[in-house]
Amino acid sequence: MRRAMIYLLVGVVVVGAFFFGRRFFRKPPPDAAVPVELVQRQNITVTVDATGTVEPINLVEVKSKASGQIIRMPVEVGSVVKPGDLLAQIDSSDVRNQYDQAYATLQAAQAKVEVSGAQRKRADALFDQQIATADEHETAILDFSNAQALVVAARANLDIARKRLADATVLAPIAGTVLNKPVSVGQVISSATSNVSGGTTLLQMADLRRIRLRTLVNETDVGSIRSGQAATVQVDAYPKRTFQGLVEKIEPQAVVQQSVTMFPVLVSISNEEGLLLPGMNGEVTMLVEERDGVVAVPLDAVRTMRELPVVAEALGMNSDSIRAQVKAQFASRAGGQGPRGAGSDSTSGRRRRPGRVAGDTGSPGRPGADAGSPGRPGADAGSPGRDRQAQIVFVKTARGLEVRVVRLGLTNFDFAEVLDGVSEGDQVALLNVAELQAQRSQNLSRIRQRMSANMPGVGSAPSTGGGGAGTGGGGAGGGRRGGP
Numbered sequence: 001m002r003r004a005m006i007y008l009l010v011g012v013v014v015v016g017a018f019f020f021g022r023r024f025f026r027k028p029p030p031d032a033a034v035p036v037e038l039v040q041r042q043n044i045t046v047t048v049d050a051t052g053t054v055e056p057i058n059l060v061e062v063k064s065k066a067s068g069q070i071i072r073m074p075v076e077v078g079s080v081v082k083p084g085d086l087l088a089q090i091d092s093s094d095v096r097n098q099y100d101q102a103y104a105t106l107q108a109a110q111a112k113v114e115v116s117g118a119q120r121k122r123a124d125a126l127f128d129q130q131i132a133t134a135d136e137h138e139t140a141i142l143d144f145s146n147a148q149a150l151v152v153a154a155r156a157n158l159d160i161a162r163k164r165l166a167d168a169t170v171l172a173p174i175a176g177t178v179l180n181k182p183v184s185v186g187q188v189i190s191s192a193t194s195n196v197s198g199g200t201t202l203l204q205m206a207d208l209r210r211i212r213l214r215t216l217v218n219e220t221d222v223g224s225i226r227s228g229q230a231a232t233v234q235v236d237a238y239p240k241r242t243f244q245g246l247v248e249k250i251e252p253q254a255v256v257q258q259s260v261t262m263f264p265v266l267v268s269i270s271n272e273e274g275l276l277l278p279g280m281n282g283e284v285t286m287l288v289e290e291r292d293g294v295v296a297v298p299l300d301a302v303r304t305m306r307e308l309p310v311v312a313e314a315l316g317m318n319s320d321s322i323r324a325q326v327k328a329q330f331a332s333r334a335g336g337q338g339p340r341g342a343g344s345d346s347t348s349g350r351r352r353r354p355g356r357v358a359g360d361t362g363s364p365g366r367p368g369a370d371a372g373s374p375g376r377p378g379a380d381a382g383s384p385g386r387d388r389q390a391q392i393v394f395v396k397t398a399r400g401l402e403v404r405v406v407r408l409g410l411t412n413f414d415f416a417e418v419l420d421g422v423s424e425g426d427q428v429a430l431l432n433v434a435e436l437q438a439q440r441s442q443n444l445s446r447i448r449q450r451m452s453a454n455m456p457g458v459g460s461a462p463s464t465g466g467g468g469a470g471t472g473g474g475g476a477g478g479g480r481r482g483g484p
Contacts, residue, residue: 042296052215056206063192065167106154
């Protein structure tokens with residue numbers, strides 16, 4: 001009875017494991033067909049995008065040359081003023097007294113000149129008649145000269161006192177808007193000329209009819225930007241409106257943030273309506289290059305030779321056979337030119353973001369994406385000014401998918417201009433989907449192997465690479481091809 005019970009228990013376990021294995025270890029359904037997209041004409045625009053902050057072009061800090069108490073200040077933050085408008089009036093009692101004293105001193109000096117002049121004339125006459133001595137004559141001349149000097153000094157002091165009196169009245173130096181007002185009526189301020197700290201700032205103002213947006217551009221993109229380049233700006237305050245601007249300049253001093261080197265770029269914007277205000281955040285788009293109606297291929301269909309093994313595995317094709325076809329196409333080119341084809345002297349392949357040029361392999365979702373090695377198609381694809389790069393695509397024909405060597409020109413995030421290799425109307429395979437499907441199949445295969453190895457009484461699941469099955473719960477053997 002005990003032996004019969006053991007046989008029965010083993011039978012139940014075997015039958016249960018059989019049905020359990022059929023449910024969890026059956027092969028996945030075949031992958032869906034690789035999607036394709038039609039090669040057609042597109043408008044390709046390459047831009048450099050960045051974010052920045054609106055700031056005034058000419059920010060003026062208004063200070064007073066006079067010290068004293070503010071007795072009048074008719075402007076507030078946001079007030080629009082014209083040149084010469086009153087901004088602040090400083091108590092002028094002391095400087096007015098100094099002015100009156102200097103004026104009185106000048107009048108006394110002028111009177112002294114008149115008296116000394118008359119005395120000199122009498123001394124000249126008496127000296128001619130030999131009535132006055134030479135010492136008396138020289139004394140009269142000296143008194144007259146000293147009186148003239150006193151007049152000059154009195155006039156200088158009067159001018160200084162007049163300027164000090166005028167400095168007590170602070171007028172607007174430019175037309176603009178008051179942005180900040182850190183003082184108020186009744187506050188005692190210090191002079192900007194006589195105080196070592198630079199004096200008290202009365203207010204800040206700027207002309208908001210011309211403003212600019214300050215942004216930081218990555219060093220890999222700054223070579224595509226030049227002064228006078230057209231730009232468009234959008235701010236969060238007006239999401240449905242676009243403001244036109246021009247690149248004013250690129251500041252030469254780099255700014256390093258989180259180990260990324262960037263350069264400040266200033267974009268001037270016309271603000272006649274006064275909608276843009278300092279401190280607003282905005283996005284600027286600087287146009288680098290654009291081409292209309294060119295034959296273009298989706299970037300999802302383009303790969304480099306270095307990615308060929310991964311693509312071949314995803315499509316279920318032989319990588320050696322594909323590589324041979326690519327080499328044959330290179331050899332058939334006129335003049336036997338290499339992968340780069342007709343030169344790399346053009347600068348049309350500039351990027352809109354770091355590393356995004358024709359044949360760039362750094363896009364998200366591409367397994368094995370990296371730059372090609374020298375001498376291979378797509379080598380140095382991430383370098384600025386390198387267009388016309390030789391890449392590969394797979395074209396759907398009546399015989400199935402066929403590899404084609406293409407040369408690309410201007411490119412953006414979505415499409416790349418095709419110089420040769422495919423024609424308008426061809427269907428190219430979108431390889432991102434195929435690679436994701438292959439990765440999914442490999443992940444499922446790994447899961448089946450692990451579960452097979454950990455289940456008692458169940459043999460190993462079939463391996464995708466042809467590995468031998470283990471016994472008594474043993475794992476699958478080698479032979480599984482590498483993938484992403």
